[in-house]
Amino acid sequence: MPDRQPATRRTGAQTRAEAQRIALELFSNQGYEATSMQQVADALGIRKASLYYHFRGKDEIVRSLLEGRGDEARALARWVHEQTPSPTLARDAVLRWVDSSSREKLRGIRFMNANPLLVGTVARRAGVDVGDELAAVLDALLPHDADPRRRLLLRMAFMSLPAAVAAAEPGTPDEVTVAAARAAAESLVAAAARP
Amino acid sequence: MPDRQPATRRTGAQTRAEAQRIALELFSNQGYEATSMQQVADALGIRKASLYYHFRGKDEIVRSLLEGRGDEARALARWVHEQTPSPTLARDAVLRWVDSSSREKLRGIRFMNANPLLVGTVARRAGVDVGDELAAVLDALLPHDADPRRRLLLRMAFMSLPAAVAAAEPGTPDEVTVAAARAAAESLVAAAARP
DNA sequence: GTCTATACGGTGATAGAC
């Protein structure tokens, strides 16, 4: 297949960035394993071998997509530790988390929702586990001998944005999804506080 | 690789059933695409070609795993339509759904959580879409011009079991997960009722 | 029903010219 659009001129960094955009889209819609490097290269308008110039391999694309993740979770953990304990601390922390997660991150959440196993593996291999960070936050918000049911409810509150994205019908406007996630977070954190 | 445990004697139906059990487990832990027919056959203690005697292909295993799904959703839709409208109908329907879903179904939920895209594709190809059934239930519970935010919250209430499974740390006892899901469902349906 | 053996396509990945 020698005929193809004369690849629009791009600098290296631009090509890399666009490849990330395209890969994120394909991985979200078809899944990581079901997406081939060939598909990504085709959508990019370059040959597969050229794609390998920008990324060492398929998994490196994923890692590049995930880099920086975990920073926010760590920041939240730090913030929680700095606060003086109060009855509304859990609620404040949850809303802080959901609100910080909601800016432009919906695309990333869709990707993570579509490839839960992959994200877990890569994150573990990359050293940082978001789940662990979240656990640290929970430990600061709940007594260590707390009812595991209430602990899980609080976890669900923190994960209400991904849950909302997963529950939303295709085509739901982002603002609706975010609003519902916020309301769900408030509701769940309250449920976690009830005995 | 000619040496292998002398396959424990099984009837055809037993082999098929055990293959389903094993495949469900592997698909849940590693994902569908990342699991090869070779792995399933190995875990079963038979040759790959023998596995193809019981199932036409890999996707037929998934379909066999999913068959019967959608029946419960349809039953719920029917039940809702039979009820006389009342202020607590939504709450009753949600709890009915979560409770009915919670018996022995956690394994299936884990599978669906691990392979969201696959399940969507297969279900669509198999004709029945669980999402559509759920939409029908929602239409009966909410006015058609209802706030989309409240509609999504109600959807989240129905999906609180998968959400709880997704949020649970590995090793969480099933009873804890189910209890949290129930509490979350109640909480979310209440949130959906608030303006 | 289970086996051995094999066909076939596509995949991730690399070498090296331009």
Added chain:
DNA sequence: GTCTATCACCGTATAGAC
């Protein structure tokens, strides 16, 4: 940076003997 060409491998799937 992008290309052509090529690789080894592994996946699904089938044929046919027992």
